[in-house]
Structure formats: structure tokens, C-alpha cells
Amino acid sequence: MSTISFPGLGIDNFTLNRVAFSIGKLDVYWYxxxxxxxxxxxxxxCYYRSRFEGVNFDHIIDMALFAIPxxxxxxxxxxxxxxxxxxxxxxxxxxxxxxxxxxxxxxGIIAGALTIFFVCRFKKIKPLKVFDMVAPAAMIGQILGRWxxxxxxxxxxxxVTEGGLLYFIxxxxxxxxxxxxxxxxxxxxxxxxxxxxxxxxxxxxxxxNIFYKKKKFDGQILFMYISWYGFGRMFIEGLRTDxxxxxxxxxxxxxxxxxxxxxxxxxxxNLAKAYRVRQTAKDxxxxxxxxSHTTTSQIAQAAEQDTGEAEGDEREEKYTEEASDGDGExxxxxxxxxxxxKHYRIKRSESGExxxxxxxxxxxxxxxxxxxxSNENK
Numbered sequence: 001m002s003t004i005s006f007p008g009l010g011i012d013n014f015t016l017n018r019v020a021f022s023i024g025k026l027d028v029y030w031y032x033x034x035x036x037x038x039x040x041x042x043x044x045x046c047y048y049r050s051r052f053e054g055v056n057f058d059h060i061i062d063m064a065l066f067a068i069p070x071x072x073x074x075x076x077x078x079x080x081x082x083x084x085x086x087x088x089x090x091x092x093x094x095x096x097x098x099x100x101x102x103x104x105x106x107x108g109i110i111a112g113a114l115t116i117f118f119v120c121r122f123k124k125i126k127p128l129k130v131f132d133m134v135a136p137a138a139m140i141g142q143i144l145g146r147w148x149x150x151x152x153x154x155x156x157x158x159x160v161t162e163g164g165l166l167y168f169i170x171x172x173x174x175x176x177x178x179x180x181x182x183x184x185x186x187x188x189x190x191x192x193x194x195x196x197x198x199x200x201x202x203x204x205x206x207x208x209n210i211f212y213k214k215k216k217f218d219g220q221i222l223f224m225y226i227s228w229y230g231f232g233r234m235f236i237e238g239l240r241t242d243x244x245x246x247x248x249x250x251x252x253x254x255x256x257x258x259x260x261x262x263x264x265x266x267x268x269x270n271l272a273k274a275y276r277v278r279q280t281a282k283d284x285x286x287x288x289x290x291x292s293h294t295t296t297s298q299i300a301q302a303a304e305q306d307t308g309e310a311e312g313d314e315r316e317e318k319y320t321e322e323a324s325d326g327d328g329e330x331x332x333x334x335x336x337x338x339x340x341x342k343h344y345r346i347k348r349s350e351s352g353e354x355x356x357x358x359x360x361x362x363x364x365x366x367x368x369x370x371x372x373x374s375n376e377n378k
Contacts, residue, residue, distance in 0.1 A: 002153030003187065005172035013172070013187075018152050029099070031148030038141035039068055045140060049133040052213065059123055063130070067115040074111020075103040082244035082251050101152065104244070105145075106255050109138065128219035135225035136212070139205045142229075146198040153177055157191025157239035166191065181241050191239045200232040216274035223267035230259030 005013045019027045046060045079102045080087075080095055087102075089095050116134060120127040149155035153175030159182075160170040171192040178188045208224050215221060233256035237243060243250040 002151075002173065002175040004153070004174075005187070006169070006192075007172060007189075008168035008170055016151055016153070029148075030151035031101075031145075034144045034148035034151075035141070038144035039064075041140045041144070042134075042137035045137040046133045049136075049212070053129045053133055055125060055129060055133070059119075059125060060130075060133075062123070063116050063119045066119060067112040070115045071108040071112035072098070072103070075105065075108035078104040078107020078110070079244070082246070101154065104252075105142065106252060112138075126218060128222065132212075132215070132218060132221035135222045136205055136208050139201045139208075139225065139229070143198050143201045143205065146194040146201075149194040150192075154242065155194040155197075156241065157193040157196075157236075158241055160189050160191055169195070171195075177242075190241075193236050193240050196236050196239075197233065200236070201229065204228040204232070217270050219270065220267065223263045223270070226259045226263030227267055228263075230256045230261075230263060232256075234260060 002016045002018070003013055004016060005011055018029050018031070020030045020033055021028050043060070043064050046064075047057050050057045050060055076096065076098055080089065082104070083102070112134075113131070116130055117127050120130055146155065153173060154177050156171065156173060156177075160167050169192065170189040172187045172189050174185065174187050178190075179185055182188050204225070208221055208228070211224070212221060234253055237250055237253040237256060243252060245251065246254075
């Protein structure tokens with residue numbers, strides 16, 4: 001049980017039970033319900049985005065069936081490894097007992113991402129397309145998951161300084177965790193870091209979805225998520241009282257800093273690269289101006305058509321030359337007839353008429369005239 005208040009927002013003391021309901025002797029916690037709801041909504045979001053990315057939703061279901069359970073395993077392993085110095089695990093049962101808490105979001109993200117990557121390789125799907133869908137979906141899980149922390153009376157920050165910038169949103173809390181951390185059973189006014197992170201992710205989710213359909217390259221949404229979440233978590237983690245440490249460094253804060261730097265660099269680099277590609281295409285002077293607004297395949301088809309016409313012209317010239325060589329007995333007179341013959345074919349071709357058909361009609365009419373004159377002479 002936790003007693004909570006938000007005096008700066010006009011919310012007086014109220015009590016929360018971490019147990020939502022019970023089935024026999026089995027208690028179902030609010031935390032589990034929020035996590036489960038986050039998973040369901042995350043999969044639904046991927047379904048919504050799969051049509052835009054052109055990824056079969058059956059593949060998304062296959063990925064979820066592997067990534068979700070392995071993500072939970074990864075989150076637990078991550079937490080256990082970095083809490084060995086503070087927590088005693090007397091048996092394997094203690095290690096896998098997630099009902100008492102102990103899931104680290106970074107471990108879940110790492111394990112889930114690796115699972116999705118290998119499934120994509122197996123199914124021959126571009127991983128970055130899938131990660132662009134999954135990144136905002138993960139934010140949904142994080143937004144809701146932090147409210148599970150709220151019901152557990154955990155994931156809060158240090159005491160708020162009176163008169164400080166965030167004093168108005170201070171959270172009063174009495175729980176077993178505050179009695180352990182602050183050594184008092186009185187209400188302690190702390191930073192509601194669960195709320196900070198939930199709101200930060202909600203804002204990031206809205207911004208990312210505004211830019212989603214305008215993305216310039218596969219992986220842009222992923223890099224936006226990594227840099228956005230890393231930047232916010234880097235500051236929020238510095239306020240918390242339950243951080244995991246390596247020496248004097250907060251593990252999550254260091255990881256958040258790395259995520260922000262790497263994500264920002266990859267995002268800026270690839271945006272600049274995409275911009276250069278667009279500028280190059282914009283400044284390109286097409287060899288076929290009339291095809292400047294057509295697709296590449298259409299231009300290729302046009303080029304093939306022009307090549308075919310050129311080959312046809314060459315065959316026509318060759319035929320004309322052979323015909324003139326065969327009739328070269330008449331000397332200069334035959335040369336004049338040859339020029340007239342070439343001129344006739346070119347003129348008819350330019351007018352779009354069937355040259356061979358026109359020549360056939362011409363020769364048949366000449367033969368008719370010749371036979372008429374022959375009959376008259378007789």
C-alpha cells in the first residue's frame with residue numbers, strides 16, 4: 001500500500017494498492033496489467049504502420065511471439081547483473097522472481113531488438129523498416145509501464161527542493177520504498193520521475209508520428225527514438241534514487257548518453273545524405289527533357305525505343321545503298337533516281353506513314369501505268 005498526494009496540483013492524500021485483483025491465491029498487480037496493455041497496443045500500432053512500410057502483418061506477429069518473452073528475459077537478466085552488489089540472490093528462484101520487481105527497460109530493448117533483427121534476417125525483411133515501426137510502439141509500452149511503477153510506489157526521484165522549478169509538481173509519498181530510502185515513515189515530497197518519463201515519451205511519440213510519413217530514409221524513426229529517449233532519460237535518471245551503478249556511474253544514465261550521441265549522429269548524417277541525393281536529382285539535366293518527370297523505368301523504355309528506331313534507320317539506309325548498287329548501270333541518271341528514292345522514304349517516314357506500304361502502292365501504280373502505255377502503243 002502507498003499513500004500519495006500532489007499538493008501543488010491540488011490533489012490530497014489518497015491510497016493505492018499495488019494489487020489490482022486476485023484469482024484465488026494469485027494476486028494480479030497493476031504493474032502487470034499496464035505492461036500487458038502496453039504490449040497489446042504496441043502490436044496494434046505495428047499493425048497500423050505495417051501497411052505504410054509494406055511489411056506483412058503475419059511477420060509482425062511472428063516477431064512479437066519471440067521478441068516479447070525474450071524481451072522480458074533480457075530485462076530481468078540486465079537488472080540482475082547490475083544489482084548483484086546490492087541484492088542477494090540465494091537461489092535460481094530469486095533470480096527469475098519478477099513478481100517482486102526488477103525489470104530494466106534497456107535490457108528488454110536490447111534483447112527485443114536482437115530478436116527482431118535475427119527474425120528479419122531469417123524472413124529476408126529489411127530490419128530498419130521494422131525498427132521504424134517498433135520504435136514508437138516501444139514508446140507506448142514505456143508510457144504505460146511507468147504508470148505501473150506509480151501503482152507500485154517506485155521509480156521516484158530525490159526530495160524536491162522547496163521553491164525549485166519543479167516544486168509545483170512534487171509528489172508526496174509514503175511507502176515501503178521511501179521508508180527504506182529516506183529512513184522515515186512520514187510523507188516525503190519527491191520528484192515524480194515516473195511521470196516525467198511518461199510525459200517525455202508521450203511528447204516524443206506525438207512528434208515522431210508527425211514526421212513518420214515524411215521520413216527520408218529507413219531507420220530515421222529509429223534514430224529519432226534513440227536520440228529522443230536517450231536525451232530525456234539522461235537527465236531524468238540523474239534524479240532517481242533507485243539507479244543501478246557501476247562504480248560511481250549510473251548505468252542507465254551512461255547508456256542514455258551513448259544512445260543520445262549515437263542516435264543524433266546517425267540521424268544527422270543520414271538526413272544530410274538524403275538531402276544531397278535530392279539536390280543531385282534536382283540539379284540533374286535529363287538527356288530526354290520530355291521524360292524529366294517520368295519514372296526511371298519509363299525513361300529506360302523510351303531509350304530502348306529510340307535505340308530500336310535508330311537500328312531501323314540503319315537497316316533502311318543499308319537497304320537503300322544495296323538497291324542503288326544493284327541499279328548502278330544508269331550512271332548519273334540512276335544517281336538522281338536514288339536521291340529521289342531516299343527523299344521519298346524520309347519524307348514519308350517523317351509524316352508517320354508506313355513507308356513499305358507506300359512504296360508498294362507506288363510501284364504497283366507505276367506498273368499499271370507502264371502496262372497501259374504498252375497497250376496503247378500496240
